[in-house]
Amino acid sequence: MIFTTYWFLAFALIVIPVFWLIPANLGRLWFLAAACAVFHTYFAGPAGVAPIAILMATTYAAGISRRSSVILAAVVLAVLTLCFYKYSLFLIGAVVTPLSPEWGELFAREAGALLPSAPPLGVSFFVFEFVHYLLEVRRGGEPIRSPLKFILFSIFFPSLVAGPIKRYPQFLASLETGTRRFSAEDLAAGMGRIGLGFFKKILLADNLTAMIEQYQPSFGELELWGRWLVFAAIAFRILLDFSGYTDIAIGFARLLGVKLPENFNWPYLARSLQEFWQRWHISLSSWIRDYIYIPLGGSRHGVVRRVLNGLIAFALCGLWHGPAWNFVAWGVYHGVGLGIAATYHSIPGLGAGLSRVFERDPIFAHILTQAFVWFGWLLFFYPVPVALQMAKLLIGQ
Amino acid sequence: MISLIKRSGYRLWQKLPRPVANLITHAVSISAGLLVALILHYLLYRFGLPSKPFIYVVF
Amino acid sequence: MNPPSQTTRLFRPASFLIGLVLGFLALVLAGRFVGHTDWHPNFVRFHPHITSETLYEPTIGELSSIIRANCRPDQILVVVGGNSIFQGVGQPVDRVWTRHLQELLGDRYAVINLAFRGAYATDGAAFAAEAMRKEFPRQIYLANIAPLNGSAPVGSDTYRFMFFDAYYKGLLTDFRARDDALENFLAHPHIYEGIHAKTRLAKVDAALRFRDFWTWWSANLFFTFPTERTPDIRTAFKPRNAFPDIEPDFETIPFEERFSDRFAQAEMEIARNYTAIYYEKDAAGAWKLFSDQEAGFHDNVRNAFPDELKPRTLLVVSRNSPYYTRQLPDDIRARDELAIRHTLAGWREAGHASIDYGLDFADTDYGDRTHLTVSGGRKLAKLVAAEIESMSERLGYLSR
Numbered sequence: 001m002i003f004t005t006y007w008f009l010a011f012a013l014i015v016i017p018v019f020w021l022i023p024a025n026l027g028r029l030w031f032l033a034a035a036c037a038v039f040h041t042y043f044a045g046p047a048g049v050a051p052i053a054i055l056m057a058t059t060y061a062a063g064i065s066r067r068s069s070v071i072l073a074a075v076v077l078a079v080l081t082l083c084f085y086k087y088s089l090f091l092i093g094a095v096v097t098p099l100s101p102e103w104g105e106l107f108a109r110e111a112g113a114l115l116p117s118a119p120p121l122g123v124s125f126f127v128f129e130f131v132h133y134l135l136e137v138r139r140g141g142e143p144i145r146s147p148l149k150f151i152l153f154s155i156f157f158p159s160l161v162a163g164p165i166k167r168y169p170q171f172l173a174s175l176e177t178g179t180r181r182f183s184a185e186d187l188a189a190g191m192g193r194i195g196l197g198f199f200k201k202i203l204l205a206d207n208l209t210a211m212i213e214q215y216q217p218s219f220g221e222l223e224l225w226g227r228w229l230v231f232a233a234i235a236f237r238i239l240l241d242f243s244g245y246t247d248i249a250i251g252f253a254r255l256l257g258v259k260l261p262e263n264f265n266w267p268y269l270a271r272s273l274q275e276f277w278q279r280w281h282i283s284l285s286s287w288i289r290d291y292i293y294i295p296l297g298g299s300r301h302g303v304v305r306r307v308l309n310g311l312i313a314f315a316l317c318g319l320w321h322g323p324a325w326n327f328v329a330w331g332v333y334h335g336v337g338l339g340i341a342a343t344y345h346s347i348p349g350l351g352a353g354l355s356r357v358f359e360r361d362p363i364f365a366h367i368l369t370q371a372f373v374w375f376g377w378l379l380f381f382y383p384v385p386v387a388l389q390m391a392k393l394l395i396g397q
Numbered sequence: 398m399i400s401l402i403k404r405s406g407y408r409l410w411q412k413l414p415r416p417v418a419n420l421i422t423h424a425v426s427i428s429a430g431l432l433v434a435l436i437l438h439y440l441l442y443r444f445g446l447p448s449k450p451f452i453y454v455v456f
Numbered sequence: 457m458n459p460p461s462q463t464t465r466l467f468r469p470a471s472f473l474i475g476l477v478l479g480f481l482a483l484v485l486a487g488r489f490v491g492h493t494d495w496h497p498n499f500v501r502f503h504p505h506i507t508s509e510t511l512y513e514p515t516i517g518e519l520s521s522i523i524r525a526n527c528r529p530d531q532i533l534v535v536v537g538g539n540s541i542f543q544g545v546g547q548p549v550d551r552v553w554t555r556h557l558q559e560l561l562g563d564r565y566a567v568i569n570l571a572f573r574g575a576y577a578t579d580g581a582a583f584a585a586e587a588m589r590k591e592f593p594r595q596i597y598l599a600n601i602a603p604l605n606g607s608a609p610v611g612s613d614t615y616r617f618m619f620f621d622a623y624y625k626g627l628l629t630d631f632r633a634r635d636d637a638l639e640n641f642l643a644h645p646h647i648y649e650g651i652h653a654k655t656r657l658a659k660v661d662a663a664l665r666f667r668d669f670w671t672w673w674s675a676n677l678f679f680t681f682p683t684e685r686t687p688d689i690r691t692a693f694k695p696r697n698a699f700p701d702i703e704p705d706f707e708t709i710p711f712e713e714r715f716s717d718r719f720a721q722a723e724m725e726i727a728r729n730y731t732a733i734y735y736e737k738d739a740a741g742a743w744k745l746f747s748d749q750e751a752g753f754h755d756n757v758r759n760a761f762p763d764e765l766k767p768r769t770l771l772v773v774s775r776n777s778p779y780y781t782r783q784l785p786d787d788i789r790a791r792d793e794l795a796i797r798h799t800l801a802g803w804r805e806a807g808h809a810s811i812d813y814g815l816d817f818a819d820t821d822y823g824d825r826t827h828l829t830v831s832g833g834r835k836l837a838k839l840v841a842a843e844i845e846s847m848s849e850r851l852g853y854l855s856r
Binding site: 188195199 | 436439443
C-alpha cells in the first residue's frame with residue numbers, strides 16, 4: 001500500500017508544507033505538479049510513466065481541438081490502452097483460446113513479451129478520468145486549456161492510485177479556490193480524515209484480513225455461527241479497506257486545500273440495491289451510469305432495454321475491477337439484482353405485496369439488500385465454485 | 398428508525414444551552430484530535446516494523 | 457442528520473488541532489516515561505513472543521530497564537548476549553544455564569540474559585550493556601561466537617533496529633569503526649528491503665518515542681495485529697507479557713531421537729565444513745589460515761567492540777557436539793581445534809577476554825549440533841563463571 005510506505009510519508013511531510021510556503025502567485029501549483037510527477041515516476045517506474053504521459057498529451061490535445069472525431073479517437077485510444085495493459089491476456093484467454101488454443105498461446109506469448117510486469121500505476125483510474133473529460137468536452141463542456149491544470153487533473157497524487165475518480169469541473173473549482181489560502185479547517189479535516197482512513201485500513205481491515213485468511217480455508221469445518229462471522233468479516237473488510245484508502249486520499253487532498261468527491265456513504269445502510277450503488281464506490285458507479293448506462297439508453301427504452309443496459313453496464317463494472325471471470329460474474333450478479341429491484345413491483349400480486357412490506361417495514365428491505373450484497377462479495381473474492389460452496393455452507397449445508 | 402434517532406438527536410442538540418453545546422463541540426473536537434494523534438503515532442511504530450518476521454529455525 | 461447550524465457545528469478545527477498536538481506531545485512523554493520502566497517482571501530471557509520472531513521488537517530502553525531492575529548498583533553486572541546457544545534454546549526457563557551461572561557467581565553479580573536467537577555477538581545485548589556503561593561501570597559483557605567469525609559493529613540485519621535505537625538516542629560511545637560501518641551500510645542498496653527506511657525512522661523515533669510507547673503497549677495491553685507465528689486471532693491480540701516462556705527441554709527427547717536421519721546428514725555436513733573456508737593445506741600438509749581470511753578476522757575483531765569496552769568483553773568460542781565431531785576425520789578435527797586456538801588468540805590479542813567450551817562435553821550435553829542441554833548448560837556456566845571471576849579481578853571490580 002503506497003500510503004503506508006516510508007517514502008510516501010517523507011514525500012508528504014516535505015511536499016505539503018513546502019506547497020503552502022510557496023506564495024500562490026509564485027508557482028505553488030507548478031510545485032504541486034512537479035511533486036505529482038515525482039510521485040508518479042517513483043511508484044510507476046519509467047514503463048509506467050510513458051502510457052499516462054502519452055494519454056495526457058493526446059487527451060489534452062483532443063480536448064483543445066473540440067472536434068468530435070478527434071475526441072472520439074482519443075477516447076478509443078484511452079480505452080484500448082486500458083484493454084491492452086489490463087485485459088490483453090484475459091481477452092486472449094476468453095476469446096481466442098477457445099477458438100484456437102495454438103493461436104491463443106501464440107498471442108498470449110507475444111502479448112506477454114510486450115506487457116510490463118504490472119499494469120501502469122492507476123491505469124484504471126486515469127483512463128476513466130480521461131474518458132469522462134473527453135466525453136464532457138464533446139457534450140459542450142469547457143476544455144482545460146491550462147497545461148498546468150490538466151497535469152494536476154491527470155496525476156493528482158492523492159487520487160492517482162486508487163481514486164476517487166474525479167470530475168474535472170469540480171476538481172478545477174476546488175483547485176482554484178482551495179489552494180489559494182491555507183486554512184486550519186482544511187488541515188484539521190485532512191488530518192482527521194487521514195487518521196480515520198488509517199484506522200479503518202490498518203487496524204480494522206488488515207486484522208479482518210488476517211482473520212479471514214485464518215478461517216476461510218477451513219470454512220466448511222466451522223460452526224454455522226463461525227461461518228457467518230467470517231462472512232461478515234469478508235463484507236466489512238472490503239468496506240473498511242476500500243473506504244479507508246479513500247479516506248486517506250481525501251485527507252491528503254484536503255491538506256492541499258482540494259476537496260475530492262466522496263466515495264462511500266454508509267453503503268451497508270442501503271435499503272435497496274439502487275440505493276446501495278448510490279452509496280458504494282460512488283465515483284465509479286456514477287461514472288458507469290453517465291458513460292455506459294445512459295449512453296446505452298438507460299431506462300428510456302422500456303423495461304427490457306433497461307435491464308439489458310444494466311446488465312452490460314454492471315458486467316463492465318465488474319470487469320473493471322479485474323481481468324477475471326469472477327469479477328464479471330459479480331458484475332452480472334449485481335446487474336441481475338438491479339434488474340429485479342427495478343421490476344419486481346410489477347409482478348402481479350407478489351410484487352405489490354413485497355412493495356407494501358418493504359414500505360411498512362424497511363428493515364426487511366435492508367436485510368434483503370445487504371444479504372444480496374454480502375453474498376455478492378463471495379463471488380468477488382473467490383472463484384465461482386468456491387463462492388457457491390461457501391454460500392451453501394452459510395445456509396447450513 | 399435511524400432518521401427518528403437523527404431527528405430526536407438534532408432536536409436535543411438544538412435545545413442545549415449555547416455554552417454547553419460549545420463546550421461539547423470543543424470537547425469532541427479535542428478528543429478527535431487526541432485519537433488521531435494516537436493513530437498517527439501508532440502508524441509511525443507500525444511503519445517501522447518489517448512486513449515479514451524473522452523466522453528462527455532450529456537446525 | 458441535518459447539519460447543525462454555523463454556531464453549533466460539531467467539528468471545531470482549532471480544537472481538533474490542539475487535541476492533535478497535545479495528543480502527540482502526551483504520547484512522546486509517555487514514550488519517554490515507559491522507556492525507563494521495567495515492564496518484564498520476573499524476566500529470565502527474551503523468548504519468541506517478545507522478539508522479532510513475532511514482530512515484537514524490543515527497545516534499548518526496555519533492555520536497559522531490565523538491567524536496572526535486576527542489578528543493584530553494588531553488584532557487578534554480567535550481560536549475556538549472543539545467539540540461541542546462549543539464549544538457551546532447548547533449556548526450559550527454570551533451568552536455563554544463566555540461572556546456574558548466577559548461582560555460581562553469587563549475589564556479588566547480577567547475571568542478565570539478553571541473548572536473541574540468530575543474533576550476533578554485537579547485537580542488542582551488547583548495545584544495552586554499552587548504554588549502561590556509566591550507570592553500571594563494573595560490568596562484563598559476554599557472548600558466544602563461532603571460530604574465526606567476526607561480528608559487525610552495527611549488529612545483524614535482523615536486530616539492527618536495536619543498534620539504530622541506541623545509536624540515534626545517543627546512548628553509545630564514540631567508535632569510529634562503527635560510524636564507518638553505518639555509513640557504508642547506508643551508502644549501498646540492501647537486500648533487506650526497507651532497512652534504510654528504518655534508519656531514518658529511528659532518528660524520528662529518538663524524538664517521538666513511538667517504538668518505546670507502542671512496544672510497551674504491545675507487551676502490557678494488547679498486541680495490535682496477528683503475525684505468522686501468532687496467526688490465531690483468538691490469541692494474537694493478547695499482550696505479549698501474557699505469553700509464557702515454553703521452551704521445550706532437550707532432555708525430554710530420548711538421546712537416540714535427537715540426531716534423527718532427517719537432520720543428521722545436513723548437520724554432519726555443516727560440522728565437516730565448520731572451518732573449511734578459512735584453511736588450506738600447505739606444502740607440508742599442515743593446515744594454514746588463508747592470509748585474507750586471517751586479515752579479515754583480525755579486522756573484524758578490532759572493529760567489533762569499542763576499544764574502551766574490549767577489556768570487559770568475553771567471547772566464548774563454541775564447539776559442535778561431540779556426536780558429530782567424533783565422526784570427523786582426524787585432520788578436520790585438528791583444523792577445527794586450530795581454528796579455535798586462532799580465534800582465542802585473535803580476540804585476546806585485541807584486548808578482549810576469550811575462552812572456549814565443549815572440549816570435554818559429553819554427547820548428552822548437546823541437544824543438537826550446537827545447542828546445549830541443561831547439563832551442557834551447567835558445564836558451560838562453570839567455565840564462564842571461572843573466567844568472569846578472573847576478569848573481575850583483572851578489571852579491579854572486586855576491590856571496590
